[in-house]
Amino acid sequence: MTRFWTPWEGRPRPHYSGLSALLAGLGRGVYRVAAPVVRHRWFAAPVFFGVVVLGVVFVWLCGLFNEAVLADYPVLRDLLVVTGLAIFVSLVPVFCIWWERKVAGRMQSRCGVMRVGGWHGWAQSPADGIKCLTKEDLVPDDADPVLFRLAPYFALTPVVVAFVALPFGTYWVFRHLEVGLIFVLGMLGVEVVAVIMAGWASASKWTVFGAMREACQMVSYEIPLGIALLLPVMTVGTLNLAEIGNAQAGGWHTWLVFRSPFLFVAALVYFITSLASCKRAPFDLPEGESELVGGYHTEYSGMRWALFFFAEYVAMFVVSALAVILFFGGWNSVLPDRWGEVLGDGYLARAVRGVVFGGPLWFLVKSFLLIYVQMWLRWTLPRIRIDQVLYACVQVMLPLAMVLLLGHTLWELWLPPELIAARVVNVILAVIGAGLLLAALAVIIRSRLNARRLVGYLAVDLLPGA
Amino acid sequence: MTEISLQSQPDLLVDYDRGEQGDVDTEELLINMGPQHPSTHGVLRIVLRCDGEMVLEAVPHIGYLHRCAEKIGESLQPFQFIPYTDRMDYVAGMNQNQGFALAVEKLAGIAVPPRAQYLRVIFGELNRIASHLVSFGTYGLDMGAFTPFLYAFREREMVLDLFEAACGARLTYSYLTVGGTTHDLPEGWVDRCLEFCDYFEPKIDEYNDLLSFNHIFVKRTAGVGVVSAGDAVRWGLSGPCLRGSGVRWDLRKALPYDGYERFDFDIPIGRPGGSDRTVPHGVVVGDSWCRYFVRMEEMKQSLRIVRQALRDLPGGDHIVPKFKKNKTVKLPDDEVYLEVDNPRGQVGFYVRGDGSAIPARVKARGGSFCNLSITSHVVRGCLIADVPAIIGSIDVVMGEVDR
Numbered sequence: 001m002t003r004f005w006t007p008w009e010g011r012p013r014p015h016y017s018g019l020s021a022l023l024a025g026l027g028r029g030v031y032r033v034a035a036p037v038v039r040h041r042w043f044a045a046p047v048f049f050g051v052v053v054l055g056v057v058f059v060w061l062c063g064l065f066n067e068a069v070l071a072d073y074p075v076l077r078d079l080l081v082v083t084g085l086a087i088f089v090s091l092v093p094v095f096c097i098w099w100e101r102k103v104a105g106r107m108q109s110r111c112g113v114m115r116v117g118g119w120h121g122w123a124q125s126p127a128d129g130i131k132c133l134t135k136e137d138l139v140p141d142d143a144d145p146v147l148f149r150l151a152p153y154f155a156l157t158p159v160v161v162a163f164v165a166l167p168f169g170t171y172w173v174f175r176h177l178e179v180g181l182i183f184v185l186g187m188l189g190v191e192v193v194a195v196i197m198a199g200w201a202s203a204s205k206w207t208v209f210g211a212m213r214e215a216c217q218m219v220s221y222e223i224p225l226g227i228a229l230l231l232p233v234m235t236v237g238t239l240n241l242a243e244i245g246n247a248q249a250g251g252w253h254t255w256l257v258f259r260s261p262f263l264f265v266a267a268l269v270y271f272i273t274s275l276a277s278c279k280r281a282p283f284d285l286p287e288g289e290s291e292l293v294g295g296y297h298t299e300y301s302g303m304r305w306a307l308f309f310f311a312e313y314v315a316m317f318v319v320s321a322l323a324v325i326l327f328f329g330g331w332n333s334v335l336p337d338r339w340g341e342v343l344g345d346g347y348l349a350r351a352v353r354g355v356v357f358g359g360p361l362w363f364l365v366k367s368f369l370l371i372y373v374q375m376w377l378r379w380t381l382p383r384i385r386i387d388q389v390l391y392a393c394v395q396v397m398l399p400l401a402m403v404l405l406l407g408h409t410l411w412e413l414w415l416p417p418e419l420i421a422a423r424v425v426n427v428i429l430a431v432i433g434a435g436l437l438l439a440a441l442a443v444i445i446r447s448r449l450n451a452r453r454l455v456g457y458l459a460v461d462l463l464p465g466a
Numbered sequence: 467m468t469e470i471s472l473q474s475q476p477d478l479l480v481d482y483d484r485g486e487q488g489d490v491d492t493e494e495l496l497i498n499m500g501p502q503h504p505s506t507h508g509v510l511r512i513v514l515r516c517d518g519e520m521v522l523e524a525v526p527h528i529g530y531l532h533r534c535a536e537k538i539g540e541s542l543q544p545f546q547f548i549p550y551t552d553r554m555d556y557v558a559g560m561n562q563n564q565g566f567a568l569a570v571e572k573l574a575g576i577a578v579p580p581r582a583q584y585l586r587v588i589f590g591e592l593n594r595i596a597s598h599l600v601s602f603g604t605y606g607l608d609m610g611a612f613t614p615f616l617y618a619f620r621e622r623e624m625v626l627d628l629f630e631a632a633c634g635a636r637l638t639y640s641y642l643t644v645g646g647t648t649h650d651l652p653e654g655w656v657d658r659c660l661e662f663c664d665y666f667e668p669k670i671d672e673y674n675d676l677l678s679f680n681h682i683f684v685k686r687t688a689g690v691g692v693v694s695a696g697d698a699v700r701w702g703l704s705g706p707c708l709r710g711s712g713v714r715w716d717l718r719k720a721l722p723y724d725g726y727e728r729f730d731f732d733i734p735i736g737r738p739g740g741s742d743r744t745v746p747h748g749v750v751v752g753d754s755w756c757r758y759f760v761r762m763e764e765m766k767q768s769l770r771i772v773r774q775a776l777r778d779l780p781g782g783d784h785i786v787p788k789f790k791k792n793k794t795v796k797l798p799d800d801e802v803y804l805e806v807d808n809p810r811g812q813v814g815f816y817v818r819g820d821g822s823a824i825p826a827r828v829k830a831r832g833g834s835f836c837n838l839s840i841t842s843h844v845v846r847g848c849l850i851a852d853v854p855a856i857i858g859s860i861d862v863v864m865g866e867v868d869r
Contacts, residue, residue, distance in 0.1 A: 108616035205497050209850070281610060282682055285851075382682045383610025385851045386519065 081174050085163050093313035094125040103375045135302030140203055147201035152307035154194035159314045162187035166321055167242045168360040169331045180241040184322060192218045199296035210295025213285050213386050220393040221276035227401035228270040231263050231408045232256045232326040245330030249337040253430040255329040262408035264429055267327040269401055274319035281378035285386055320370035324363060331363040501530050508864030516850060524845040526838060531868035539828030544570040545644050545793040552638035554830060555866035557600050558809045560593035563642040565806040568723055569815035570644045573802040574795045581782040582646030583725040588775045591768040596625045597809035598761040605758055605858040606677050609686050614677045621669060624662050631655055644795060646785030656776055663769050670765055678759055684746045687754040691844045691856035694752055702836040705811030707860055710736040710757030717807035729771045734763035754859035794823050810834050810861055832866040
């Protein structure tokens with residue numbers, strides 16, 4: 001995008017008054033400031049990354065500050081953390097929407113978003129947000145007036161509130177809840193109410209269909225999800241998410257997913273059931289079904305629809321975060337924490353130890369990796385029909401989860417981690433896991449090297465003006 | 467607007483069951499998959515009567531895209547009517563042109579030069595590939611697989627580039643006209659076409675791995691919408707819908723036109739699940755998967771035909787030399803009906819001349835029109851989610867249904 005629409009002098013202008021005039025003036029001011037930044041390509045990318053780096057540094061400083069000083073000022077600490085969380089929760093969908101479109105484009109042998117914002121369309125998400133804000137406030141005539149307007153907030157609020165108990169690091173959690181896991185699961189479950197409300201209140205047969213399918217699907221898949229999550233809880237012995245994360249601080253092989261073959265499979269079961277709980281493909285019957293237009297959010301447009309969208313991406317992050325904390329080592333890196341103690345105790349040493357051996361960086365990297373896998377599956381697999389979804393849940397996932405629970409109970413009973421046999425299995429599973437990861441890396445590298453032959457020239461050669 | 471439906475006025479409420487099972491009041495739902503819908507291919511309206519998820523009855527309402535093409539044919543000369551045939555089945559424009567041109571040539575007794583015949587075969591088969599790519603892509607899209615759609619269109623870009631080089635248009639070609647083709651091939655076109663054939667052949671296997679044998683896709687489409695061979699013949703199905711039910715009937719073999727008897731190719735038909743290790747288990751002859759897979763295999767056969775035709779392409783005129791200057795044809799006082807095998811079914815053109823250059827009546831028999839009629843028969847007892855599966859496998863283009 002190299003030129004902007006330049007308005008001519010005598011064009012008919014809408015006349016705003018009052019609050020609208022204020023908002024329009026603000027918008028015009030923002031446009032005048034932001035347009036030069038957005039217009040020049042070489043300027044935009046450094047600005048973007050500079051903002052990201054500054055944000056990370058700021059959060060890091062807040063963390064140090066928090067730990068050292070703010071323990072005595074709980075209200076101030078709470079305010080800071082809530083602000084940080086609110087900003088993070090807003091940025092996750094903004095980033096993920098752009099990333100999803102790029103991932104989708106790359107997998108479909110095209111470039112994805114390229115235009116809005118110069119460098120690979122980084123400004124597409126904010127632009128979409130502004131567009132949604134300025135859309136007409138459309139409520140169908142037959143729609144239930146209260147429930148229709150209330151439903152998007154019922155969808156977004158619980159997943160945001162789930163961050164209260166979600167730790168990003170040992171001390172990076174808003175509240176150390178002893179029942180953290182149950183709290184998060186409960187919050188994810190409230191989404192069902194929002195979906196049913198949205199579907200019913202829209203007063204359309206298609207939306208009711210979507211809502212009922214979604215209710216069936218989510219509620220059914222909560223059961224194997226919960227059972228699969230019981231396994232790591234049983235292993236560590238607590239529902240406190242921070243403690244479960246800390247139990248995996250010894251390096252790659254101490255991650256709970258490699259502790260026993262039952263946990264290995266439970267991670268997979270959890271991942272699949274969490275896809276169904278997030279209504280992501282291949283379980284996206286309720287929303288993206290070709291015969292239901294949009295399912296339960298067909299009648300929503302503008303900011304209300306955007307809130308449903310946000311809720312979906314934040315829920316994706318929450319379930320990925322849960323998987324990371326409970327199975328994949330939480331915020332710990334692949335290196336054991338003990339190795340970090342050689343660095344000493346200065347500020348720099350603490351900072352390096354924080355970055356390399358733990359801290360939110362690894363947590364975010366792993367969560368976003370799992371989100372990438374979710375996106376990958378969405379753009380590869382077709383949709384499953386509702387009866388097949390429920391068949392898979394009740395006749396495959398549920399018995400499997402129960403067998404895993406029983407098996408792992410017996411494993412913990414007869415093969416505690418001190419025994420050689422348990423250690424051998426642990427190492428074998430860790431090696432298998434490392435092998436899978438390296439194989440995935442090899443596939444990615446090979447496909448990047450052979451992109452032109454595999455994917456076609458349209459995804460490799462950027463057209464002029466891109 | 468006139469709605470054309472099966473009976474004169476189907477009364478959907480005649481046995482509307484306000485049933486009561488126990489103390490729960492259960493009703494049947496009347497749902498409208500309206501003319502604007504992401505997965506009805508074009509402006510098709512289907513009214514479903516369902517009991518929960520299960521469809522009891524479906525009535526398609528068509529006519530939203532009717533443009534009076536046949537009436538217009540009564541006021542235009544045949545070579546002027548060719549563009550209207552393009553717009554009927556707009557995805558397979560070359561084959562539509564070919565059908566109408568053949569009908570007029572048979573009526574007027576025109577013999578086309580051999581190069582023109584080979585060119586028609588090449589372009590017809592390339593358009594068959596392009597049309598089946600659209601069908602494959604949109605069927606994946608209906609089933610929720612977003613990616614094969616873009617791969618199909620990436621390949622289609624190459625075919626459309628070839629077409630654009632030959633005739634200047636990407637969708638509505640009007641290239642195969644009465645007497646031959648409007649232009650000859652540009653320089654280097656044959657080599658480009660062979661390049662495309664070499665590039666595309668392994669892609670079909672790739673798409674089979676990606677979509678056709680994908681377990682989820684097979685579960686969605688196998689055993690859904692089964693049309694027995696007898697039913698298929700009785701309801702007038704044609705094209706891949708007929709061949710998917712196991713009936714070995716292809717006009718290119720049975721009543722060859724334009725020199726198809728010179729080429730060596732097979733006719734793929736639907737095979738039951740578990741046979742010869744390619745067909746997945748659970749597939750029944752005549753279900754949606756068979757109809758879809760027949761199209762994938764037909765693309766391979768089309769490549770065979772294109773290669774043979776390019777190899778044997780003779781020189782000479784690309785159109786009857788007289789028509790290079792003046793395309794007017796005097797139609798005798800006679801009538802002709804000729805069907806050709808289009809990607810979507812058999813398309814027939816009936817032309818009645820009355821001695822002048824302008825026909826007295828032109829009628830087009832749309833393959834999709836007859837294929838769509840099986841919908842109401844086949845969706846009884848299936849789930850709502852199966853309705854797009856069935857319609858996608860029938861591969862309807864509403865331009866051909868409504869004309």
